Amino acid sequence: MDKNKIQVIVVGAGPAGVSAAITIAKAGKQVLLVDRSDNIGDKNVFGGCIYTKQTAEIFYNFLDEAPLERAITEEKIIMLTDTNSTDISHRFNTSDNCLAYTVVRSKWDRWCVEQAQKEGVYYAPKTLVKELLFENGKVVGIKTQFEKYYSDIVIIADGVNSLLAKQIGLRNELTDKDVTLNIKEVYRLPKQRLEDRFKVNSNEGVAAKILGGPLKDMFAMGFMYTNKDTISLGFGVSLDELKKQKIKPYELMDKLKSHPSIACYIKDAEFIEYSAHMIPEGSFDKIPKVFDNGVMIVGDAAGFVNNVHFEGTNLAMLSGKLAGETAIFALEKYDVSASVLSMYYKKLKDSIIIKDLKTHNNTITTLKKNIKTITTLYPELMSEALSVIACPDGIPKSEKYNKLFNDIIKSGVIQKSIPLGIFAMEKCLKK
Ligand SMILES: Cc1cc2nc3c(=O)[nH]c(=O)nc-3n(C[C@H](O)[C@H](O)[C@H](O)COP(=O)(O)OP(=O)(O)OC[C@H]3O[C@@H](n4cnc5c(N)ncnc54)[C@H](O)[C@@H]3O)c2cc1C
Numbered sequence: 095m096d097k098n099k100i101q102v103i104v105v106g107a108g109p110a111g112v113s114a115a116i117t118i119a120k121a122g123k124q125v126l127l128v129d130r131s132d133n134i135g136d137k138n139v140f141g142g143c144i145y146t147k148q149t150a151e152i153f154y155n156f157l158d159e160a161p162l163e164r165a166i167t168e169e170k171i172i173m174l175t176d177t178n179s180t181d182i183s184h185r186f187n188t189s190d191n192c193l194a195y196t197v198v199r200s201k202w203d204r205w206c207v208e209q210a211q212k213e214g215v216y217y218a219p220k221t222l223v224k225e226l227l228f229e230n231g232k233v234v235g236i237k238t239q240f241e242k243y244y245s246d247i248v249i250i251a252d253g254v255n256s257l258l259a260k261q262i263g264l265r266n267e268l269t270d271k272d273v274t275l276n277i278k279e280v281y282r283l284p285k286q287r288l289e290d291r292f293k294v295n296s297n298e299g300v301a302a303k304i305l306g307g308p309l310k311d312m313f314a315m316g317f318m319y320t321n322k323d324t325i326s327l328g329f330g331v332s333l334d335e336l337k338k339q340k341i342k343p344y345e346l347m348d349k350l351k352s353h354p355s356i357a358c359y360i361k362d363a364e365f366i367e368y369s370a371h372m373i374p375e376g377s378f379d380k381i382p383k384v385f386d387n388g389v390m391i392v393g394d395a396a397g398f399v400n401n402v403h404f405e406g407t408n409l410a411m412l413s414g415k416l417a418g419e420t421a422i423f424a425l426e427k428y429d430v431s432a433s434v435l436s437m438y439y440k441k442l443k444d445s446i447i448i449k450d451l452k453t454h455n456n457t458i459t460t461l462k463k464n465i466k467t468i469t470t471l472y473p474e475l476m477s478e479a480l481s482v483i484a485c486p487d488g489i490p491k492s493e494k495y496n497k498l499f500n501d502i503i504k505s506g507v508i509q510k511s512i513p514l515g516i517f518a519m520e521k522c523l524k525k
Contacts, residue, residue: 100124100216102421103236103245105223105258107134109144110393110410111251112206113152117418119213123425126243127210128221128236135203139278139371141317141326141404143194143301144202148408152415153209161201163321164299165189168292172316172355173473174307179355180476189298196299196319196326226250226258232387232430233262246430247421248389251414254372256395264391265382270334272380273372274313274401277343278328279351281363285323291359292320303404304329304356306473308349312339313462314469316350317404318359325360327351330373330401332462343370373406374399378448378455385435390417398447402454402461409447416441453521460517467510475507 104115107129115127131137143166149156156162167189171182186192211217227235227242235244250258254273259265283291292300304316314331329350336343350356374380376399384391392398393410400409420438424430442448461468478501482494502508 098242099235099244100126101245101425102126102247102249103128103243104249104251105236106251106253106393106395107131107203107207107210107217107219108138108251108253108393108410109206109407110395110398110414111249112203112210113411113414114249114251114392114418114421115215115414116152116210116213117415118421119210119215121422122214123422124216125214126216126218126245127207128218128223128238129207130220130222132220133200133204134207134219135200138199138203139276139369140197140199140407141276141278141319141328142196142407143319143404144197145194145405145408146192148411148415152411153206155209160205161197163196163198164294164297165192166194166196166301167192167294167298168300170300170302172302172304172318173476174304174309174353174355175473175477176307177354178477179307179353180473180480189295194301196301196321198321198324223252223258225261226389228262233389246388246425247435249414249417249421250389250391250395251393251410252395254374254394256391259382259391259395262386262389264384264386264389265395268372270337271332272375272397274330274332274375275336275343275370276328276330276373277347277370278326278368279347279365280367281325281327281360282323282366283325283360283363288320288323288325294320304350306469307353307355308346310469310473311466312336312469313458313465314346316356318356324366325363327356327360332375333372373401375401375458376409376451376454377458378451381448381451384442385420385432385438387432387435388430390420390435390438392417398451400450400454402457403450405450412445413442413447416445457517457521460514464510464514467507467514471505471507471510475502475505 101124104111104127115125118125167186169184173180222239223236225237233248299320302318312335316329319326374397376397384396392413398409399406424434
């Protein structure tokens with residue numbers, strides 16, 4: 095290999111970049127994967143779950159060999175009022191054919207990069223790409239803090255705030271409406287206590303979404319995931335909402351973790367980590383041009399996140415794979431022009447990435463408009479309805495039913511739910 099020229103350079107060794115690099119290396123092409131981190135994954139913030147389907151397409155052996163934390167056997171929605179909570183839980187009573195696993199990014203990213211190296215990918219850690227090299231209207235390589243490297247194709251996988259995509263005019267500056275801020279704390283609890291507390295067997299785990307309570311009346315959602323002997327607890331909130339509400343992220347975090355229905359999960363657990371990171375507020379209309387002469391953009395850098403379903407890593411891996419396949423085709427044709435690389439966009443259109451982002455194009459706007467209904471009214475009415483059923487407090491049932499009925503009417507929840515119901519039905523019926 096010419097020291098400074100290679101067929102493909104991939105910038106960023108997150109899920110998107112590693113998937114692109116592995117796909118290309120498996121076809122026998124030369125690929126250099128660079129990342130600014132000393133220890134890959136150490137600074138990559140994540141909740142969270144990886145999903146079996148897309149992961150297995152890149153890492154055939156991951157179920158047997160990867161550093162997985164727990165198989166998600168319970169998906170939970172915790173609806174908080176100021177004082178109470180109502181949980182909706184969906185349990186799979188087996189971890190066979192599990193659709194999602196929690197991972198810890200520092201261990202997971204390291205394992206992924208090792209798999210890439212085994213496939214023949216050249217990996218360069220501690221390599222910060224400062225800019226892309228551009229000649230005659232085509233991207234021809236990268237400039238790092240050390241030197242210049244040339245390639246036929248560069249794949250940009252540098253994450254949510256992609257400076258490189260901005261540099262070549264494929265993306266605009268991010269605004270408050272384009273991203274959510276995510277705050278996460280990690281707590282350590284001995285494995286057995288964690289399993290008792292979350293009522294799971296060994297290696298099984300819980301993924302919870304948290305609505306309302308301290309996060310009410312704003313576009314924000316909490317999350318809680320179980321790892322082997324740690325719990326990840328946090329929330330994502332729209333940056334424009336944070337500004338509007340004039341509340342500091344750490345104040346929200348304090349309120350969330352001291353809510354009685356949340357505090358019980360982390361009681362006596364050792365606090366070990368605090369981190370913050372942005373996630374794109376993905377939608378079809380926000381997708382930038384994702385290819386040009388000699389270049390493609392994948393993963394968060396292209397805004398491929400489905401916030402409604404908490405999907406980011408799977409779309410990152412899939413887009414990396416599709417860009418990798420396109421790169422192989424272009425190299426074999428000896429043509430890396432935008433017209434050949436446009437095949438990447440066609441592949442995206444046929445995949446769940448663009449199909450799902452189209453389905454949810456207006457969902458966040460609709461949820462934001464109805465946020466009070468979703469985060470305040472629903473949790474409060476659920477709590478009240480269940481109290482009526484559950485509490486033998488000596489008040490005649492007819493009085494309690496009357497009060498509940500009146501509260502439902504007064505709240506306007508029925509009228510408010512109609513547009514939401516119609517919106518949801520349209521999404522289901524749309525092809
Ligand atoms: C708190 C939180 C919880 C989440 N939970 C989930 C979840 O449960 N499920 C899910 O699917 N997704 C989740 N996500 C989203 C998911 O993490 C992202 O969608 C996914 O990591 C995107 O992968 P990526 O490879 O595009 O980018 P990243 O993972 O951000 O990787 C980008 C890489 O590029 C490197 N880099 C950046 N700039 C440069 C440069 N100039 N030079 C060299 N290297 C560079 C970085 O070091 C990094 O390694 C969560 C995110 C957060 C913040």
